[in-house]
Amino acid sequence: MSLQLKAANPNPNENAKKGQTIDLGNGSEVVYVQRFMAYDEAWRLFDYLDKQIPWTRPTIRVFGRSCVQPRDTCYIASAGLPELAYSGYQPHPYSWDDFSPLTEILKLVQKVLPGSRFNSLLLNRYKGGNDYVGWHADDEKLYGSTPEIASVSFGCDREFVLKKKPSKSSGGEKRSDGEPESKRLKKSSDANQHSFMLKHGSLLVMRGYTQRDWIHSVPKRAKAETTRINLTFRLVL
Numbered sequence: 001m002s003l004q005l006k007a008a009n010p011n012p013n014e015n016a017k018k019g020q021t022i023d024l025g026n027g028s029e030v031v032y033v034q035r036f037m038a039y040d041e042a043w044r045l046f047d048y049l050d051k052q053i054p055w056t057r058p059t060i061r062v063f064g065r066s067c068v069q070p071r072d073t074c075y076i077a078s079a080g081l082p083e084l085a086y087s088g089y090q091p092h093p094y095s096w097d098d099f100s101p102l103t104e105i106l107k108l109v110q111k112v113l114p115g116s117r118f119n120s121l122l123l124n125r126y127k128g129g130n131d132y133v134g135w136h137a138d139d140e141k142l143y144g145s146t147p148e149i150a151s152v153s154f155g156c157d158r159e160f161v162l163k164k165k166p167s168k169s170s171g172g173e174k175r176s177d178g179e180p181e182s183k184r185l186k187k188s189s190d191a192n193q194h195s196f197m198l199k200h201g202s203l204l205v206m207r208g209y210t211q212r213d214w215i216h217s218v219p220k221r222a223k224a225e226t227t228r229i230n231l232t233f234r235l236v237l
């Protein structure tokens with residue numbers, strides 16, 4: 001965890017409910033609300049999602065190779081939106097109307113983020129620690145240049161890692177003359193990587209230029225034995 005994060009609010013209880021904002025710099029920002037949803041309510045929703053969502057595990061293409069996506073997925077979108085495609089896969093868009101609890105969750109997200117709008121939802125189910133999502137940015141054109149993505153997590157706690165993309169201009173990090181290399185590396189890794197343990201019932205929001213300048217992943221974790229379900233709300237323009 002970064003120093004900024006610890007310093008954001010001296011009262012951890014207040015942080016858990018109201019959320020903490022992490023300024024990633026250059027117009028990128030992340031907000032984490034650990035207790036976004038009541039614990040029991042979140043378990044009720046987990047059971048619903050686990051049983052009622054038409055999960056699939058599609059074949060996708062990564063670096064020209066076909067492979068089975070290492071997690072289950074489902075896509076919900078409002079009618080009439082341009083179709084989403086990623087890794088050579090075009091998910092069938094299900095309707096919000098058939099899954100009313102999803103609309104309830106969306107309403108709660110919009111209550112916490114007044115002024116934000118979302119019209120599509122990508123669901124992921126990780127059936128244990130071998131399931132994961134590799135490094136990527138959600139920078140598809142249909143989301144525009146500064147997408148806001150609201151991510152709600154249920155079930156098993158999993159680590160979510162954000163890593164700065166290497167800067168295009170000067171072949172990497174800025175020089176810091178006169179400092180020992182060990183210190184320099186430490187400093188750059190603190191600022192260029194942030195990790196969050198995404199808790200059951202939590203909300204994580206990525207906004208600004210986060211998708212342009214950063215990549216994120218949920219790595220494999222041998223110790224994560226149980227299922228995690230994650231919902232990412234997005235706005236297709």
Ligand SMILES: O=C(O)CCC(=O)C(=O)O
Nearest residue numbers: 122124133138218230232
């Ligand atoms: O499961 C998560 O927390 C992240 C999922 C994700 O990055 C995505 O669906 O694009």
Ligand SMILES: [Fe+2]
Nearest residue numbers: 136137138216
């Ligand atoms: Fe993502």
